[in-house]
Amino acid sequence: MNQFLLRHPKSIIGLLVVSFVLMIVSVSYIAPYDPNHVTMKERLLPISSEHWLGTDHLGRDIFSRILVGARTTVGTSLLILMCSLLIGIPIGLFSGYIGGRFDRVLMKIVDAFMAFPDYIFAIVLSGLLGPGMFNLIFAIVIVKWVGYTRLVRSTVITEKHKEYVLLAKINGLRSFQILKKHMIPHIMGNVLVLATLDLGKIILMIAALSYIGLGAQPPTAEWGSMLNEGKAFFYNAPLLMVIPGLAIMLFVLMSNLLGDYLRDKFDVKSKKVGI
Amino acid sequence: MKRFSSRLMELVLFILLLSFISFAFMKLAPGDPVRYILNIDDVAVSEERINELREELGFNDPLVIQYGKWLLQFIKLDLGNSHMTKQPVIEELIEKLPATILLTVTSLFVMTIIAVPIGTISALYKNTWIDHVSRMFALFGASVPSFWLGLLFIQLFSVKFGWLPSMGMGTIQHLILPALTLGIAMAAVYVRLLRSSLLESLGQDFIRAAKARGLSNGRIFFFHAFRHCLVPVITLFGVSLGSLLGGTVIIEVLFSYPGIGKLVVEAIVRRDFPIIQGYILFMGLFVTVINSLIDVSYRYLNPEVRLKEGRS
Numbered sequence: 001m002n003q004f005l006l007r008h009p010k011s012i013i014g015l016l017v018v019s020f021v022l023m024i025v026s027v028s029y030i031a032p033y034d035p036n037h038v039t040m041k042e043r044l045l046p047i048s049s050e051h052w053l054g055t056d057h058l059g060r061d062i063f064s065r066i067l068v069g070a071r072t073t074v075g076t077s078l079l080i081l082m083c084s085l086l087i088g089i090p091i092g093l094f095s096g097y098i099g100g101r102f103d104r105v106l107m108k109i110v111d112a113f114m115a116f117p118d119y120i121f122a123i124v125l126s127g128l129l130g131p132g133m134f135n136l137i138f139a140i141v142i143v144k145w146v147g148y149t150r151l152v153r154s155t156v157i158t159e160k161h162k163e164y165v166l167l168a169k170i171n172g173l174r175s176f177q178i179l180k181k182h183m184i185p186h187i188m189g190n191v192l193v194l195a196t197l198d199l200g201k202i203i204l205m206i207a208a209l210s211y212i213g214l215g216a217q218p219p220t221a222e223w224g225s226m227l228n229e230g231k232a233f234f235y236n237a238p239l240l241m242v243i244p245g246l247a248i249m250l251f252v253l254m255s256n257l258l259g260d261y262l263r264d265k266f267d268v269k270s271k272k273v274g275i
Numbered sequence: 276m277k278r279f280s281s282r283l284m285e286l287v288l289f290i291l292l293l294s295f296i297s298f299a300f301m302k303l304a305p306g307d308p309v310r311y312i313l314n315i316d317d318v319a320v321s322e323e324r325i326n327e328l329r330e331e332l333g334f335n336d337p338l339v340i341q342y343g344k345w346l347l348q349f350i351k352l353d354l355g356n357s358h359m360t361k362q363p364v365i366e367e368l369i370e371k372l373p374a375t376i377l378l379t380v381t382s383l384f385v386m387t388i389i390a391v392p393i394g395t396i397s398a399l400y401k402n403t404w405i406d407h408v409s410r411m412f413a414l415f416g417a418s419v420p421s422f423w424l425g426l427l428f429i430q431l432f433s434v435k436f437g438w439l440p441s442m443g444m445g446t447i448q449h450l451i452l453p454a455l456t457l458g459i460a461m462a463a464v465y466v467r468l469l470r471s472s473l474l475e476s477l478g479q480d481f482i483r484a485a486k487a488r489g490l491s492n493g494r495i496f497f498f499h500a501f502r503h504c505l506v507p508v509i510t511l512f513g514v515s516l517g518s519l520l521g522g523t524v525i526i527e528v529l530f531s532y533p534g535i536g537k538l539v540v541e542a543i544v545r546r547d548f549p550i551i552q553g554y555i556l557f558m559g560l561f562v563t564v565i566n567s568l569i570d571v572s573y574r575y576l577n578p579e580v581r582l583k584e585g586r587s
Contacts, residue, residue: 120517
């Protein structure tokens, strides 16, 4: 099985994405209560058999909100990741493959993006565009795509002078075909590792931005904004902020573990080092 | 010398680009600052007053002229006045900067006293239980949202035990919780890096050579292996500077710590554009300067770099 997956990195990506999406969609259907249903007389209830994780300051079931929030939080971060990949990979491919002045100009732009601290860029950008999920996604994509461009470009540059590419050229394969048949399989492993590790970072970033009030707006169930709402009550009901935090942490932990595993599988260099 | 001047040229270009980006940001952002300024007193304002203020702030000029004027002032280090407090932006930023630098340096210190021993021990006792525990720590540390950790600390140390204050600044006690929060969140990555690069450098030829020369283990460890690790550690520091500075913004808001990060979040909420512009420029410059210093430090830390330069 592992051998098969290693030889077909695309199948891993497919498998991961499908299982993620399935999990998130199905999880929001098993929520026992309506996540936005306000019942003022049931506010701030402790953990019970009826409300597994208690209720929040508006009497909403926290367990249901966490489940539905998974869709917003994880779904948003997957969307951000997809957009960054769709922008970053093609630019990196072309920049590395074409080379020359085109590459130099593009890399100057990428450098300018990289030179600026990503968190601050995202905070300022989403702050200026105004609070809201769409602006948050836009701001994070703007800071995230450059990493993939860099990575893809450097892989392409090392690969494109190898003999098998030369052979493909001699055989009359067009550039597009070379990129598709030879380059993309080569970059996929690295990209997959970076993307998995990035997923956790993106979630943390969404949560942090939501926490300072820039992301999802109430009453949307989103882990970061749940935390933000909960902090006002945390003297009386610490559960309100402990649980969304735990949810974020567990998810990030999962994606970090997966990223580590994939890195060990794909990246020979760090395997030797023994990470 | 030629390298230095080309570097300087690059820096100037970068600052120019930065100034343009931060200017463009402000102009593209939705929301009219004039209304925000006039709405401070919550009194209804006349259209006349709005136009008057627009004229006064130069918002009616064409964009190119606005940028030109702004750039001229920028060269004179005059970033304009804050819309909110009417104070010069430079003064506002410089007034808050020491607090943020203090927080950053303290949390770097906390990070070091956490990461260096743990990373070292886990490299020395590779694959024992100590190593596993420290790797668990690193994994959890990298996964925990820093502001959440801060909230838990406040809950535990300020509310429950009442040992430490949860907001403001002034004494060392005020600094402990924010620095601890940031330090722990950062330490995780460094523990992993230190462990792996120590393991790598311990297996290298120069360590064997040092052993052959009969140097003591302690000396080899600290002066050879450890020094070799500083290069990747410092590289990581340069890379993670962004999240450190971003982290200070979040932590300053969380602990109501009167630093530059809290200032900018307030400015964002109130659309105080000159402050935001100043902040972007400040941070961009700060990061560039630090990264240049890091580049220079490579020469001192890694003899290979010096040798290569000498040859070319």
